[in-house]
Amino acid sequence: MISPSFRKGMLKERVMDLASQTTILPLLFGCLGIFSLFRLLQRIRSKAYLRNAVVVVTGATSGLGRECAKVFHAAGAKLVLCGRNVKALEELSRELAGSSQGQTHQPFVVTFDLADPGTIAAAAAEILQCFGYVDVLINNAGISYRGTISDTIVDVDRKVMEINYFGPVALTKALLPSMVERKQGHIVAISSIQGKISIPFRSAYSASKHATQAFFDCLRAEMEEANIKVTVISPGYIHTNLSVNAVTADGSRYGALDKNTAQGRSAAEVAQDVFDAVGKKKKDVLLTDFVPSMAVYIRTLAPGLFFRIMASRARKERKSKSS
Ligand SMILES: NC(=O)C1=CN([C@@H]2O[C@H](COP(=O)(O)OP(=O)(O)OC[C@H]3O[C@@H](n4cnc5c(N)ncnc54)[C@H](OP(=O)(O)O)[C@@H]3O)[C@@H](O)[C@H]2O)C=CC1
Numbered sequence: 079m080i081s082p083s084f085r086k087g088m089l090k091e092r093v094m095d096l097a098s099q100t101t102i103l104p105l106l107f108g109c110l111g112i113f114s115l116f117r118l119l120q121r122i123r124s125k126a127y128l129r130n131a132v133v134v135v136t137g138a139t140s141g142l143g144r145e146c147a148k149v150f151h152a153a154g155a156k157l158v159l160c161g162r163n164v165k166a167l168e169e170l171s172r173e174l175a176g177s178s179q180g181q182t183h184q185p186f187v188v189t190f191d192l193a194d195p196g197t198i199a200a201a202a203a204e205i206l207q208c209f210g211y212v213d214v215l216i217n218n219a220g221i222s223y224r225g226t227i228s229d230t231i232v233d234v235d236r237k238v239m240e241i242n243y244f245g246p247v248a249l250t251k252a253l254l255p256s257m258v259e260r261k262q263g264h265i266v267a268i269s270s271i272q273g274k275i276s277i278p279f280r281s282a283y284s285a286s287k288h289a290t291q292a293f294f295d296c297l298r299a300e301m302e303e304a305n306i307k308v309t310v311i312s313p314g315y316i317h318t319n320l321s322v323n324a325v326t327a328d329g330s331r332y333g334a335l336d337k338n339t340a341q342g343r344s345a346a347e348v349a350q351d352v353f354d355a356v357g358k359k360k361k362d363v364l365l366t367d368f369v370p371s372m373a374v375y376i377r378t379l380a381p382g383l384f385f386r387i388m389a390s391r392a393r394k395e396r397k398s399k400s401s
């Protein structure tokens with residue numbers, strides 16, 4: 079037998095439930111609606127920012143650079159494609175022109191070697207001649223490295239620093255005055271999670287990416303007054319030829335696709351993230367899975383633990399190579 083007071087309590091609870099549902103549900107849908115609208119507006123703003131913008135992509139012959147070229151071109155950017163291989167760049171330029179949907183622009187091609195400091199000023203002048211100015215410079219070109227510090231000749235350290243650090247720095251400095259004059263511009267550096275943490279057997283690569291992070295962080299602060307935006311993007315593994323083209327201790331090509339790289343994210347997907355980050359004028363972006371992201375936090379908050387993990391990683395890798 080249910081007592082009248084108990085029944086009354088239940089009834090009160092049901093009424094309260096119904097009331098809370100009727101207020102919470104519309105509130106929830108309202109918030110979702112506002113959030114979706116906000117994201118839509120953000121996407122429209124990003125696209126408007128990059129439509130008809132002059133975007134320079136270095137390392138456009140393959141991997142992430144090639145995919146960035148596709149994404150930015152499809153969004154209506156005016157591209158300048160850079161690399162060493164003129165045939166590959168012209169092929170890409172034709173492919174982009176052929177795939178055009180909506181209002182797109184025929185890309186220009188500028189070839190130069192980032193490892194040759196003497197070519198960069200002339201390359202920058204050629205880039206500026208394409209459309210008369212540059213809105214966005216994407217410093218994407220780079221090479222990786224594999225080797226032990228003890229076996230690696232210093233020329234290899236210099237080569238990696240030249241391509242990954244001094245080259246992009248020189249190109250940025252050469253294009254900066256015209257951006258400052260226009261009080262408008264955006265510099266993007268494709269770094270790596272290895273610009274935030276060092277992992278064994280990648281000394282030269284990791285050092286070049288740490289230097290990249292530091293330089294472009296300084297640039298962001300110094301250029302704020304001139305309205306020049308700076309975005310540093312730090313991806314984890316991407317499925318590209320980066321490991322195949324990596325340089326080794328004696329300067330020879332590594333020549334193999336590593337398992338980690340093969341299992342990495344698709345370059346097209348990462349290029350879309352790069353587009354979104356640039357469109358939103360983000361300052362610093364990590365594009366990695368949970369574990370590498372955690373590694374960045376552990377390096378900062380518990381460095382001792384991070385160093386132990388890295389030492390154990392080095393021991394294991396050395397053991398697996400010697401067996
Ligand atoms: N793949 C990955 O796992 C990750 C990559 N990154 C970064 O992404 C960027 C792109 O690499 P990714 O696409 O993976 O690798 P790829 O090897 O596919 O592409 C590298 C690009 O850099 C260009 N390049 C290399 N050396 C030179 C040079 N001396 N002068 C001019 N251009 C040069 C290459 O052009 P060319 O035809 O002239 O050789 C190529 O277009 C790099 O900065 C890399 O460090 C960051 C994190 C992870």
Ligand SMILES: CCCCCCCCCCCCCCCC(=O)OCC(=O)COP(=O)(O)O
Nearest residue numbers: 222223270271272313314315321369370372373
């Ligand atoms: C939840 C506990 C977390 C514990 C953290 C353990 C630390 C794990 C170390 C993870 C290292 C990740 C390295 C990622 C490296 C990477 O993504 O590099 C990208 C590249 O630039 C690829 O270049 P490469 O030539 O090295 O293939």
